[in-house]
Amino acid sequence: MNESGVYRSSGTNNAPLPLPNVEQVELQAMLDWLSTYGADAQGGVTRLLYDSAWCEAQGALAAKMQEKGLSPEFDQSGNLYGTLKGEGEGEESATGVEELPVVTGSHMDTVVYGGKYDGAYGVVAGVLALEYLQKHFGAPKRTLQVVSLCEEEGSRFPFAYWGSRSITGMTALEAVEHLKDQDGVTFAQAIRDAGFGPDSAYRPAAKNYGAFIELHIEQGQVLERLGHSIGVVSDIVGQKRFSITVSGEANHAGTTPMSWRKDALAGAAEMITAVRNIALEAGEPLVATVGRITADPGVGNVVAARAVFSLDIRHIRQESIDRCWQDMLQAFSRIAAEQQLGLDWEEHLSVTPIPMNAEMISDIQDTCEQEQLSYWLMPSGAGHDSQIFQPACPTAMIFVPSQDGISHNPLEYTAEADLMHGFRVLVRLLYKYGYGS
Numbered sequence: 137m138n139e140s141g142v143y144r145s146s147g148t149n150n151a152p153l154p155l156p157n158v159e160q161v162e163l164q165a166m167l168d169w170l171s172t173y174g175a176d177a178q179g180g181v182t183r184l185l186y187d188s189a190w191c192e193a194q195g196a197l198a199a200k201m202q203e204k205g206l207s208p209e210f211d212q213s214g215n216l217y218g219t220l221k222g223e224g225e226g227e228e229s230a231t232g233v234e235e236l237p238v239v240t241g242s243h244m245d246t247v248v249y250g251g252k253y254d255g256a257y258g259v260v261a262g263v264l265a266l267e268y269l270q271k272h273f274g275a276p277k278r279t280l281q282v283v284s285l286c287e288e289e290g291s292r293f294p295f296a297y298w299g300s301r302s303i304t305g306m307t308a309l310e311a312v313e314h315l316k317d318q319d320g321v322t323f324a325q326a327i328r329d330a331g332f333g334p335d336s337a338y339r340p341a342a343k344n345y346g347a348f349i350e351l352h353i354e355q356g357q358v359l360e361r362l363g364h365s366i367g368v369v370s371d372i373v374g375q376k377r378f379s380i381t382v383s384g385e386a387n388h389a390g391t392t393p394m395s396w397r398k399d400a401l402a403g404a405a406e407m408i409t410a411v412r413n414i415a416l417e418a419g420e421p422l423v424a425t426v427g428r429i430t431a432d433p434g435v436g437n438v439v440a441a442r443a444v445f446s447l448d449i450r451h452i453r454q455e456s457i458d459r460c461w462q463d464m465l466q467a468f469s470r471i472a473a474e475q476q477l478g479l480d481w482e483e484h485l486s487v488t489p490i491p492m493n494a495e496m497i498s499d500i501q502d503t504c505e506q507e508q509l510s511y512w513l514m515p516s517g518a519g520h521d522s523q524i525f526q527p528a529c530p531t532a533m534i535f536v537p538s539q540d541g542i543s544h545n546p547l548e549y550t551a552e553a554d555l556m557h558g559f560r561v562l563v564r565l566l567y568k569y570g571y572g573s
């Protein structure tokens with residue numbers, strides 16, 4: 137028994153478990169079905185928080201959970217839970233600590249013109265895993281739950297992870313209700329229109345979980361390139377995002393000699409090269425990206441007076457992010473001084489790295505070995521709901537390969553065999569935590 141309370145006890149992981157094969161589980165069919173809610177003109181899926189496609193999808197999924205015997209229930213935020221009630225629910229375990237449910241799931245919302253696997257895979261796999269376990273083993277000892285989180289992407293309102301933040305109590309509705317979408321609709325209005333919020337009949341979102349497991353597509357190329365079936369997530373990277381402003385002097389492109397110029401764009405170009413060199417020198421898993429640049433006045437025959445570029449730095453260790461930023465800032469200052477340019481910067485985002493639960497990581501590795509699946513311990517370079525859950529309860533993430541690493545795109549694709557590998561690992565883990573005796 138560990139202190140974090142993931143287990144009832146250990147020792148049953150090797151119990152014979154009739155695991156499903158592709159023909160027995162409607163994983164692909166259910167993903168295809170769910171993708172019809174919010175199917176867009178680009179051949180992808182667009183389901184934004186509380187919009188009509190989102191409402192229809194959550195409603196249809198609730199009906200599906202009902203069919204499968206998973207007693208569906210919404211909370212005030214619109215998170216949808218399906219529950220397989222444990223025989224010992226409400227009782228104290230041998231350690232005197234009440235065992236909280238083990239929860240799996242992911243998010244229902246998508247980006248605009250997204251794919252059909254991001255988020256949906258973890259939700260669908262969770263529903264089918266619970267159905268499978270109930271069918272073959274009956275009620276678990278410990279309550280198992282699947283959650284279809286209402287929002288993760290931040291695609292409608294400028295705020296991400298609303299589903300998991302509302303569950304963990306990290307953010308209250310008051311903190312976001314004033315936010316507006318691009319049509320000027322407030323968060324408060326949208327949640328009410330969708331039938332949720334504090335005036336609805338649903339219970340508040342805040343809730344204690346015993347453990348959280350998220351199955352998700354990798355959204356990168358690492359597993360495919362290295363030829364592994366499963367990614368065991370070690371950490372979710374931390375991030376810092378900045379906007380860097382370089383100021384020079386607008387001048388005539390024909391009459392200003394090169395040596396007299398204060399060219400903001402040329403200075404920015406040198407700084408961007410420094411970003412790349414510093415990141416390469418720091419080595420993996422550090423990544424740094426300049427994805428956007430604007431020049432002012434932005435005219436072909438005028439030396440640029442101002443250039444503004446974005447900077448995104450990610451790593452699994454906070455000190456590495458901080459060191460890298462300091463190195464870059466030093467390089468920017470040197471370049472600005474050499475070229476007689478002004479330099480200004482603003483930090484937009486700072487997220488600390490989150491390591492996943494060590495014991496759950498080792499359980500996933502054991503499970504992969506039992507399943508004879510090759511796995512790779514890797515950081516997640518993208519943010520996920522798991523980083524919100526981990527500080528509140530033991531949390532782990534399982535990745536499956538994404539074809540060509542493409543995601544947030546209608547071309548997002550994971551082969552059914554790969555989907556099944558992740559599914560089998562999830563079933564085994566839920567069995568261990570829910571039925572271990």
Ligand SMILES: [Zn+2]
Pocket residue numbers: 243254255288352
């Ligand atoms: Zn996702």
